[in-house]
Amino acid sequence: MRLPKFEYRQPESMKEACEILLDQPSARVLAGGTDLLVNMKHRVETPTTVVNLKRVAGQSYVRKENGALRIGALTPLKHVYRDPFVAEKLPALAAAASSVGSYHHQTMGTIGGNLCQQTRCKYFNQSKWWRSSRPLCFKAGGDLCHVAKKERVCYSTYCGDVAPALLVLDAEVVLSAKDGSRQVPLESMYSGEGKMPLQIERGEILTEVVIPASSANAFSTYKKFANRGSIDFPIVGAAFWTSTATGESRIALTAVDRKPVRARQLEEFMRGKPLGQDCLEAVDGLVTKEARLMKSSIDSLSFKRKLMGLLVKESIKEAMGGR
């Protein structure tokens, strides 16, 4: 499969990159390429301009600043999980980053790229010929969602591993524009809508991930259910963070909705309670409420629901120190 033709821009500063994005409405940024280039081969994404971010210096780093951990968006996943601080103090992030795809994907793929990955659907992630068996779907530029069988909606699913881990770590992201930047909670970057899953202004690029100091020194984990131990996207992924100091727990899930979701009702239930039987019994009933599961993959919804409860319960048990 050949890539479609495009103009290739290789800015040497983020400012320049942002300017190109402002200038070219259909431009897309390119980091590792393992997501965008595949979608381009499938002709579901056909930007006329591709903006390579890899020539911008100084975008790959993991460093502490005033207690917070700052990770450059172009940091390869391998460098994220091998960072000693991440490995020891932010285990959910280390687990999530090291579960992405295969060893090759962890070498090529960046944390920013993984966070901003395109949502997925069994009707969308297919070649152009394959998709010609049915009307062009809404996300790919047509009208109909084949999942919902309705027009002008999209129920593709967000399947990134790193996002739920960062959500429970209360991460924020820096979105840089031509003339400045803003730092916002990671959660606000996701629209919850399938066709345009990211709420980033035109001309903005995610440049940094910031994890507050308060997220370290707590228990955290990421559990991924996939059929194989490599290559696969999660069928369901669950991140869990809990602090004995504050009695607060955070739970986030991926591959269950159009964005990664915080299971806030369950978190609310668990607030202040010691981890134990009560919490475990509440999980199944509450955890699925936050997610609007739709059949955008070959996996069944009832199985995904089971897995959501299962992975969260396993996480809680692990935090409790065993079964």
Place this chain on the structure above:
Amino acid sequence: MKHGIELSVNGDLYEVLVAPNQTLLEVLRDKLGLMGTKRGCDVGACGACTVLLDGEAYLSCVMLAMDAVGKKIVTIEGLAENGTLHPLQDSFVRLGGLQCGFCTPGIIMTAKAVLDEEPHPTEASLKKKMAGNLCRCTGYTKVIEAVMDVAKRTGGQD
């Protein structure tokens, strides 16, 4: 619009005219005639197209040739020296770590990247890193044996 670029492949510098939409895999095979790197799926899901970029394992089918400028690319053709097989290649031959051989270049390049980074991996660590290279013939048993054999002896250092 084609760009004249310089690529360093197996220690040699090549000047090639490439379009931005050409992947590194396409350029290696179609422009430089280096057919050792294989196209198994073209979407980064099987590892058959693995090459080394500055010593790390990359899926050449999902990267642009232009992004390889300034990197030292090593393909399977760059491992043997003056007709002497690299220890990994020799081990695969002796221990039967291949059958049809189509996945083999990608597997060997990945193994090299792994051993260069971790000369004496545990079997578990090795399997985790090699699992992105699919093989339909061998069942992986002799593949892992062949790499572990090298790891035990030399850690991949020639």
Place this chain on the structure above:
Amino acid sequence: MEKEFSVVGQRLPMVDAAAKVTGAAQFTDDLVFPGMLYGKILRSPLPHAKILNVDVSKAARLPGVKGVVTGAEIPDRQYGIVPKARDEYALAKGKVRYIGDEVAAVCAIDPEIAEEAIDLIEVDYEELPAVFDPLDAIKEGAPIIHEGVANNTSFAIRKEFGDVEKAFSESYLVSEDRFYSQAVNHAPMEPHAAVAQYDPIRGEMVLWSSTQIPFFLRRNLSATLKIPESSVRVIKPKVGGGFGQKIDMFAKDFCAAWFAMKTGRPVKFVYERDEVFIATRQRHPMYLTVKTGMSKDGMILAQQFLAHADGGAYNSTAPTMMALSCFFLMVPYRVPNLLYEGYHVYTNKPVGGAMRGHGIPQARFAVERQLDMMAERLNLDPADVRFKNSIKAGEPHPGGFVINTCGFADSVQEAAKAIGWREKRGKLPFGRGVGLGGASFPSGVTNMSHISSGAVVQVGRDGAVNVLSGAADIGQGAETVIAQIVAEELGVPYEAVRVTAADTGITPLDPGTFGSGVTVRAGNAARIAAQSVKKKLFECIADELEANPEDLVARDGKIFVTGSPDISIPFGQAIKTYQYKDLPMPLVGRASWMADTKEPTTLFNEPGNFSPNYSFMTQAAEVEVDTTTGKVKVLKMVTAHDCGRPINPMLVEGQLEGSIAGGMGQALYENVIVENGQVMNPSFLDYGFPTALEVPEMETIDIETDDPVGPFGAKEAGEGTQLSPAPAIVNAIYDAIGVNFNELPVTPEKILKALQEKKQAESS
């Protein structure tokens, strides 16, 4: 067995291993010719439709496009692997029968333009009602997929041996159970590819193709292009795996040749990965109902089968597949009374074809599962039941098979012992279990035309040996095994033998790589050809050694009188002697070999010996079921395996290990998921076959039997061993969690559901 060999039986690297590890080995897509064009195929997006009109004008006008062709322009010649099953055109004529069916093709100066051109072809279809399940397709009133094929049943087989009804009436336990085996894709790492080059002056076509069957491919090309077979040369480069998926001519072969003729330029076609998943071949999904009668002590008295194979849109190897599925129910157990009724039914889905085991994995799964279920009801040990029902070498066989060597009973014991059967079965903690599966497979099918193999062995002045063989090495090591056989026979080093193979213009006939017949068939031909060379050499130098030619032995580079190895002549010197006696060089020997057969066609009229010999194996699996997630981890697989004498034990192990991974994939991971005729997971990502992390510890136990028919006692290896892993694993799951699964694959979801149902049933 005390025979000692120098080369046979040694763990030698493949003859082309060094080429493969350096990237020098040439696969079809690695071939490049000056002026070469690149082809692409337009495929139907609909499962069943009339082709009303194909407008190629825009595509033809695109700069860089050098040819366009549709089904309307090609000769009206259907093809198929078996004469009675020819139902396919290279490009569809009149209608399309599945999503993926080929409609048109283009060739252009580069692949990008070819892709663009395909997009410019406009097709008007009239959609027809489609049918997706063979049980629906066989009914009256179902849409007819092929004209004239009533009930969409292109092939039916009904064979009875003995009297099943009588035997059932005498059985202590009769059980009837239903099973389902799913669609599985071979997923070879190398996509299908072909390069064609045509010489218009001599009217000669050369096709390089990633194929398992060069000679059959030549025949099909000749028939469909309407050019004489003698004008077609098919050359097989290195093949990156086949497993049966590269049996058959494909549109890429025909279209490459077509365009080569039309344009006068070389033309290359390479399939994308999703085309390989959708539009080549897959293992037939099968519904099986099995009724078995057993005596109180677990002896099989009768078996009755009803099988519906989901054929997909075309036949491919339908009759052979159904016949194998039927006949191979009569090994490895003694089945004194058998009734098999099988139907190959068309559906508007991807095409079923030969896949490692070829109709037998599905039936084997059913038999092995039911055997365990019935053993339990009779309160018998499943290992004991298998052992006591084992056929024995030399005993008369209801189907007429001639079984000279049979290590099955031994394999049951060895596999059971190695997995720790006595200590573990029924005794492990909940979630852990062991299971067995037995199987047998032919070394090539005897009863078909063209199933013979030829070889030429030439020895040159310097003692170097050249072998010409039609054998198609697809990575299993056919050329290596042939080199070892010839080296052994001539007493020369393995390194001295060069094999040139699978080129219809140079090498003798060979039917190809299917049915696991290569070692026996091509190996025997090579061996006899080598013997012929040896005879000439011995006759020439017998005087020098003051012996009769019959008393000479060639071994380890020397020729000597049997019993007196110290009085010898080096092989090279013997050659020189031959030369100096002014005898013509090179020394050439040639032979053809075919298994003994009474009936020339596929055993449909009378019983007979299906194969020159039969392999036997038992596999034992130990599994651990995670009862929270439903995931099954296969901890260990043991294969106790009788392939006669392994010519190359390292290659045999490789075959066993690979087939375990494949069987495990079939049991737990793999499924071609189809929605309204469309494959939903045509990628390595979504069709997730096992990675290095999923495969178990593997142990192989060699049960040696010295077969009289196979070269140096060899029998097939590698196909039979893909029959038993799935049932062994599913039987082990039963031991682990007490649930019988009779449908494949056994996914985590199914396990969780079954555990939940079990819990509810137990509490109520």
